[in-house]
Amino acid sequence: xxxxxxxxxxxxHVIAECVxxxxxxxxxxxxxxNGGISKVAECVKISAEDIEGIVxxxxxxxxxxxxxxxxxxxxLGAVDSLEAIGIKCFGPNQKAAIIxxxxxxxxxxxxxxxxxxxxYKIFTxxxxxxxxxxxxxxxxxxxxxxxxxxxGVTVAENFKQARDAIMSCMKDKTFGKSGERILIEECLRGxxxxxxxxxxxxxxxxxxxxxxxxxxxxxxxxxxxGGMGVVAPNFYYTPEIADECMKxxxxxxxxxxxxxxxxxxxxxxxGLMLTKEGPKVIEYNCRFGDPEAEAVLPLxxxxxxDIMLAVCDERLDExxxxxxxxxxxxxxxxxxxxxxxxxxxxxxxxxDSESISGVHVFHxxxxxxxxxxxxxxxxVLAVNAVGDDSVSAREKAYDAVSRIKFDGMRYRTDIxxx
Numbered sequence: 001x002x003x004x005x006x007x008x009x010x011x012x013h014v015i016a017e018c019v020x021x022x023x024x025x026x027x028x029x030x031x032x033x034n035g036g037i038s039k040v041a042e043c044v045k046i047s048a049e050d051i052e053g054i055v056x057x058x059x060x061x062x063x064x065x066x067x068x069x070x071x072x073x074x075x076l077g078a079v080d081s082l083e084a085i086g087i088k089c090f091g092p093n094q095k096a097a098i099i100x101x102x103x104x105x106x107x108x109x110x111x112x113x114x115x116x117x118x119x120y121k122i123f124t125x126x127x128x129x130x131x132x133x134x135x136x137x138x139x140x141x142x143x144x145x146x147x148x149x150x151x152g153v154t155v156a157e158n159f160k161q162a163r164d165a166i167m168s169c170m171k172d173k174t175f176g177k178s179g180e181r182i183l184i185e186e187c188l189r190g191x192x193x194x195x196x197x198x199x200x201x202x203x204x205x206x207x208x209x210x211x212x213x214x215x216x217x218x219x220x221x222x223x224x225x226g227g228m229g230v231v232a233p234n235f236y237y238t239p240e241i242a243d244e245c246m247k248x249x250x251x252x253x254x255x256x257x258x259x260x261x262x263x264x265x266x267x268x269x270x271g272l273m274l275t276k277e278g279p280k281v282i283e284y285n286c287r288f289g290d291p292e293a294e295a296v297l298p299l300x301x302x303x304x305x306d307i308m309l310a311v312c313d314e315r316l317d318e319x320x321x322x323x324x325x326x327x328x329x330x331x332x333x334x335x336x337x338x339x340x341x342x343x344x345x346x347x348x349x350x351x352d353s354e355s356i357s358g359v360h361v362f363h364x365x366x367x368x369x370x371x372x373x374x375x376x377x378x379x380v381l382a383v384n385a386v387g388d389d390s391v392s393a394r395e396k397a398y399d400a401v402s403r404i405k406f407d408g409m410r411y412r413t414d415i416x417x418x
Contacts, residue, residue, distance in 0.1 A: 001024050001065055002063050003019065003025050004031055004054075005031070005067045006031050006048050006054060006069055007068075008032045008034045008043075008048065009365070010332075010381075011287075012034075013364070014360075015288070016033075016037050016041050018304040020040040028040065029043075031043075034376070035366035048070050048073045049073055051078050055082060055085060064087065065087065074094070074097040074101075074287060075097050075098075079094070080093050090311060091286075091287065095262045099286055101147055103144070103283065104122055104145045113252055113256040115281060116278060117282075118141070118185040118186045121183070124180070124181050129170065129182060132184055133159060134159055139155055139157050139187040140185065140186065144179040146177060146179070147178055150214075150225065150227065151175075152169070166182065188273040191234075191236035192211065192282070193210075194269065194289055196267055196269055196270075196288060197270065198311055199311070200265050201257075202254075202317070203316040206242070206245075208296050208299050209234040209237035209242070211231050211234040211416075212229075212230050212289065213412060214227060214228070215228070216412075218413055225338065253281075265312065267287055268284065268285075269286070271283040291362075307319055326387060326389075327386070331412070331415050333382075334378055334379050334409070335365070335375055335378050336408035337378075339378060345374055347372055347406060348381075349405040350404055353404050358393075361383050363380075363382075365378060366380060366381070380409070383400050383404070390416060
């Protein structure tokens with residue numbers, strides 16, 4: 001089979017590494033890919049948001065199967081366009097991807113089907129949003145309705161921060177149309193958990209739980225980012241809580257989407273908060289998280305491509321999805337200044353980082369020139385280590401990070417320790 005992966009980050013790199021070993025695949029492409037992905041797939045300079053270009057490439061290169069990994073092309077209908085020309089896909093269609101592309105849709109879905117989540121109000125007026133925030137007890141959460149590269153959420157500790165977030169979304173249009181409508185939510189308290197799940201719209205199979213570290217700096221300080229590191233499994237996520245989530249959140253979400261005529265097939269991301277009242281949904285994503293995928297998929301013992309085919313064909317119940325009982329720690333190395341302004345183009349020295357047993361260095365923002373690699377994004381590398389327990393995984397991950405060098409590199413030193 002000729003297979004193409006849409007996207008070019010760390011998530012796509014780990015997916016490429018996992019599926020590249022499947023004997024069904026004769027040729028693997030990545031659009032656009034990155035420096036690391038180029039080691040296992042042919043990278044093609046077509047943007048993940050260029051749906052017409054992706055469809056044309058699929059036609060001219062006899063593509064049999066597409067893995068649409070990022071949120072933007074899913075929201076733009078890449079799966080719909082590819083399926084229209086007879087190409088099977090892993091990923092939800094546009095109607096189902098709205099569960100991420102509109103936070104307002106997701107909140108209204110949860111309210112309608114009694115899926116536990118934070119209390120909220122919707123605003124289309126700057127003045128009304130400011131008035132409501134001024135009367136609210138902080139902290140409160142400000143969310144842009146649409147996609148914002150993981151940066152459209154602000155936890156405001158005081159009214160000034162809330163005002164700045166509201167003005168940034170609605171007046172300054174930092175996130176374009178995504179911020180024309182906003183949500184203001186109560187701030188939930190408790191441990192945060194991410195659970196990725198395979199689903200074909202009938203069966204849902206949760207993956208190993210994980211804990212993302214969103215804030216830019218140590219001790220969970222600084223602005224929200226796309227993610228600075230992950231540990232898996234999440235030690236707060238007990239079997240009892242997992243059972244409760246399956247009954248009250250996971251299955252009800254799949255059933256709700258079916259009832260709405262928006263059957264979801266692909267990877268559904270559940271962002272959860274374990275509150276005193278029980279687990280509640282913070283957010284849904286319509287795809288593998290990044291960098292959650294870089295921590296969770298290395299623990300997968302079953303064949304990822306076989307699972308994806310089963311999801312596409314609605315026979316997930318026939319597949320035995322197995323995960324290792326080991327632990328994983330992923331540390332993101334970023335460009336100094338991320339998530340704001342940063343410089344790129346610096347050569348990367350990997351040293352002997354990947355000589356450590358259980359370590360994989362996944363590329364997020366790199367480009368390759370011959371045998372050299374250079375920085376090309378805010379998040380540059382996702383260094384993951386698998387160990388017998390969380391302590392050994394963390395030690396190996398930071399040992400590997402210490403062997404990597406490039407100008408302006410920055411990373412959190414407390415992933416898995418806070």
